[in-house]
Amino acid sequence: MTNQFFNHIDTFSGLFEHALLTELEANSMLIEVKNGNTMLNVGQTIKAIPLLVKGTIKVSRINEEGQELLLYYVKEGESCAMTFNCCMLSKTSEIKGTAEEDSVLLCLPTIKMDEWMIKYPSWKKYVMTTILNRFTEIIKCVDEVAFKKMDERLINYLKEKSNISGSSLINLTHQQIGDELGTNRVVISRLLKKLENDKKLLIYNKQIKLLKDF
Amino acid sequence: MTNQFFNHIDTFSGLFEHALLTELEANSMLIEVKNGNTMLNVGQTIKAIPLLVKGTIKVSRINEEGQELLLYYVKEGESCAMTFNCCMLSKTSEIKGTAEEDSVLLCLPTIKMDEWMIKYPSWKKYVMTTILNRFTEIIKCVDEVAFKKMDERLINYLKEKSNISGSSLINLTHQQIGDELGTNRVVISRLLKKLENDKKLLIYNKQIKLLKDF
C-alpha cells in the first residue's frame, strides 16, 4: 500500500464512503495505458470493470467493415457503461476503448460490482448515474448522426476535442478526423477548407488551430 | 384485488420472486393506453416507472425541429430504460412513447425501484438487464443511421414492423414511414417503388405487403 496508490483511490474519495474506498483499494488492480493505446477492442471479452483514475478514454463503435464512429469520452472519476453491459451480460465488446492521454485505471472484478450494488448505496448511485449519463450521450450521438449535416458534426467534434485537451490546437490529420466521424478524408478536407476561408480556424500539417470566433 | 389484476401481475411471475410480486401488486397502478396514443412526450417529467403488461410501446427520439427517429420497442414484460434514466436523475423526457397496440402497463413509484434494487436480487437483475439491453439496441440504431444507406434502413424497418405485428401486411403510409426514419416521404416512395419492381413487396393504399423473398 504505497503512498502513490492512496492518491489514486483519492480520485474517488468524494464519491464513495470510506469503507468502500478501502474495499476498492483491496480489490482493484492499477493499470496504465499510454496515449494512443487501445485498452479494449471489438470482440474481446471483459472480465473487469475499469474506473478511470487519470486521463481520458475515447470510446467508439466499430462496424463490420471496420468503420469507426466516436461515441463518447470517459474522464477522470468516471467509468464505462458499455463495459458494465458486457460484464454483466457476459458478452463480447462491441466497442473500442483507446487512451487519448496517458491514463491510469483501476480494474475491478465484475463480481464486486454486483456485490457492492447492494452493500454500498454510493456505489449503486455511481453505477446508475454512469449508465444513465451515457444513455444521454449516446442519444445525443444518435441525434448528431441522424439529423445533422457533416459540417455541423465536424464543428461539434472539433469543439469537443478542444475541450478534452484544453487547447485550441488539435493534433489530428484529416484522415483521423474522417475515421472518427465515419466519413471520407476528402469530405473533411473540403469542409475544413471552408471553415478556414470563413476565418474559423487555421490548417497546418497534422494540426488545426481553432480561432476565437470558432 | 380482482382476478383480472392477478393476471396482470402474472406477466412477471417468471421474472420475480413471490414477495416482489406481492409488493408490485400492492404498489403499482394499472394503466391502459390505446393504440396510437402517446403515453409520454418530450419535455414531460416522469414520476413512475412503467412495466409493460401487454402490448407494444414504440420509443422514439424527437429533435428540436420536431423530427422523429425510431429508437426501439418495449414489449410485454419489459420496461423502458430511458424512463429509469429520467426518473433517477429527475430529468425531463427526451423521448416519446407511443402505444403500437392497445397496451396495459403497471406504473410504479420511482422510490420503489430504488428500494427494491437492494431488497430483491431479481429486481436488480431485471433493471440492469433492461438498461443494458437497451444500450445494445441504441448502439444498433447508431450503427444503422451512421453506416447504412436509406434503402437498407427501410428494409430493416419493414422487417421489424412485420415482426412486431406478426404479419406481412404493414399498415402505414409512406409519410409515416418517412417520419419514423427521419426522412422525406418522396424518398420512401422512391425506395418502395424500387423494392416493388424487385418483387420484394406490393404497395397498396396505406398498406404494404411483404412478399416471400423480402
Next chain:
DNA sequence: AAATGGTTGTAACAAATGTTACAATCCCTA
C-alpha cells in the same frame, strides 16, 4: 356521381456526400 381530402407516383432539380485520381506540400531520414 361529384366533391373532397388524403395518398401515391414521378419529374426535375438542388444539395450533400462519396470516390478516384493526381498534384503540391511538408517533414523526416539517409
Next chain:
DNA sequence: TAGGGATTGTAACATTTGTTACAACCATTT
C-alpha cells in the same frame, strides 16, 4: 540536401438524399 512517405488541396464525377411541384389515384361523404 535529396529522396520518400505521409499529408493536404483540388478537380471531376457518381451516388444518395432532400425539395418542390403537380398529376393521378383512392376512399369517403354529400
